[in-house]
Amino acid sequence: MQDLGRGFKVPLPERFRPKSLDEYVGQEHLLGPEGPLGLLIRTNSIRSCILYGPPGVGKTTLVRLMGSATGRELLEINAVTSKLSDLRALADRAVSLMSMGFDPPIAFVDEIYHFNSQQQNVLLPFVESGQMVLVGTTTENPWFEINKTLLSRMLVYQMKPLEDSHVLLVLERALEDEERGLGRLGLSATREALGAIASSASGDLRQALLRLEAVASGVAAMGGSSIREEHVVAFAGSSFRRYDRSGDQHYHLISAFIKSVRGSDPDGAVYWLARMLESGEDPRFIARRICILAAEDVGLADPMGLVLAEAAASAFDRVGLPEGDMILAEAAIYLAAAPKSNRAYEAIRSARKAVEAGDLMEVPDNLIPGSPNYVYPHGDPRGWVPASYLPEPRRFYRPTDLGTEARIKERLRRLWRRFGEER
Template identity: 35%
Template sequence: MKFFPAGEPAEARRETRRRIRDKGGKAVDLFSGNLEKSAPLADRMRPRTLDEFLGQGHIVGKNTLLRRAIEADKLGSCIFWGPPGCGKSTLAAIVAHTTGSDFYKLNAVTSGVKDVREVIDKAEGSLKLYGRESFLLLDECHRWSKSQSDSVLPAMESGVIKLIGSTTENPMAAMTSAIVSRCRLFEFYALGKEDIKKAVFRAAEDKERGFGNMDLTVDGDAAEHWASVSNGDVRSALNALELAVLTTKPDAKGRVHITLEIAEQSIQQRAVRMDDNEYYDMLSAFCKSLRGSDSDAALFWFARMVYAGVDPRVPVRRMIAHASEDVGLANPSVLNQCVAAMQALEFNGMPEARLNIAQAIIYLCESPKSNSVLLAVDAAAKAAREASRQDVPAYLQDANFEKAKHEKKSEAYKYAHDYPRHYVEQQYLPDEMKDRVFYRPSMQGYEQKVHEYRRFIGKEKKPGK
């Protein structure tokens, strides 16, 4: 880390700092040129100023708080969070290039408490000797343990360190509240298609960092394809451009022409984000689609999760639960279908079992719905928790138990099959709960037959409490 002479004016320090750093905020040495040349296109083309920065107009647009803070070099501790390739690390590099403060960078995956303390010691020395503040950029900050987070808290509170965290996870759920409460949160969104295309053409035309020195033509539909398939990740689109350019032979005149066909070959699979938040969001959408009888949506969310790498057993397990939770006795065979789908998955595996799973999804969605099973078991569980000791009626107790030989039953047990229609009115609940009703069949599907059966045997239930 470079140190500056005491008493050097702030503007002079900033200019000196710019001279010893490259345009991405990295320290320059004799060999930096070689590293830069071998860097991937996406890294070389990182925007260097706020004016070059693409997207995120809601936080770095003209007159926004974050932009004003960066331009005035008054940025405090903050956390940038959003999907991959949307500019979090790039904006942090812009801050490093703009600020007159010292700038340190760590990765939460590879750094430990010792690394944090070394940075804090340097930052404290710089602040005491020269009155210069320090930033700590922490990539993948959600991976920090509690001990690592605690190690930097005193330095943040005293102003020795300003933290810039970068993460794809929601910090409010993935990070310690002590860190989050001391930072401003800025949410980044996936870049739009126009921003992706602008980045592609900028890289194709840039003579310093891109392919501007080549006789290169990129068709509009090729850029459109990358913008669509990259799914908001500019890094993915630029990687595809670089692969396409480096693997396409020039024609007789030395020109490189990137067509739609070449673009399709350079990025064959759409990038699908799947962090913890989106995993649970997709699973929630799948479950709600099952309950909502929308087989098209349920099939889509199942396919989307499997495409993104989710174990197909996860959604199928949810189907088994929903078979009783949302269908239940309205169509009892749904449970059989869902269990059969899980067995098919275990026996045949994917992709063959996708047909069995799809059949079960459609059957579950298109079946009549009833949550009477869920309500009944919840009501029974609540009664069991709240009830005082409830003795089993004497005539329902185990007649083979030794004590039964010596006890006189006040009332004999009525064997249902000895009566017409194989039913006899008899109290099965404890005396204090004899009028409680837990299961109330709906008028959906098979449960209509439950009502018919009850009328047939003459069974009547009094209103429950």
């Protein structure tokens, strides 16, 4: 039997990290020919930034490649294990390098959201003065987790889950590579087996490589020479989820489910729900989609839809499968049978589009905290007083005449002239 441990003490995802940007796979929107981050790296013009994205999409690898591609020294710490003294030592090293005439180093803070405000503030003056290029990685939304003062001095690049085609390409390379991969095991793999690993990893390359290594080791231990689908099921662990070979089934089934609920067909909704559960889809993914459906497609035509959807998601977490399927079914049937309105969805999309386009109005004087011009609505018997809540008129929400939203629309017509203009 082959010595499987020799040379494999470091897990495959770590030892198979790309050594150059040419080996890097995915994130074309950032690193492609017209990608903003790729252009800055290639011209050694990188700026302090946050790489925000889910696990296993290549954030850490990309930061390390920034250092090698630009020739800058990389000062790396992890926010989970580092202390305030470590941060100060990092800053001192950056200042020292600058004083010796080197380019500002890249200060890489992995999982930067774990630092509190005080720790983040230590880096602020060095980022502002340009004595370091701070690059932080985070799986959490930086707009909520990062100190706003620090964030205002940084760019934010959002990284996407990898496509199955990206993951499949790396798996094929890893299986053949004899220096850093699994090539010394002398194994081949069917396209279906690698496709199953790729699609089950949900865009997480680290997970895909871990599963490939486990499956390859298992097959080699058995004296086999080829990895097949049944080996993936046997060795990839309980987190493996079966999809069709092309990977399209995941998207086709959830699309059919969403459109059945939106189209008010409870039979279609419960059938596609059953298909997803039987195919091994993550039921929590389904529960999240049900919550989104409640807000996006049922909306204020039946506000109880979102309440029931959230209750179903919480109840499923408590019950799990197999009994939890009836909880998801109840929510799906209710939403399918409910009146529909997407006007809340359209309202927030319209408002955000206006803000993104530069429609940045100042807060009216009467709404500023402590303003003597603010009129308290509860002081009026009607619970409402005429007042201005935007400095200029805007219209984002346009209610329908369906379900509960019809009553909302009628009340708004009585209160605000702009809601009566559609008559």
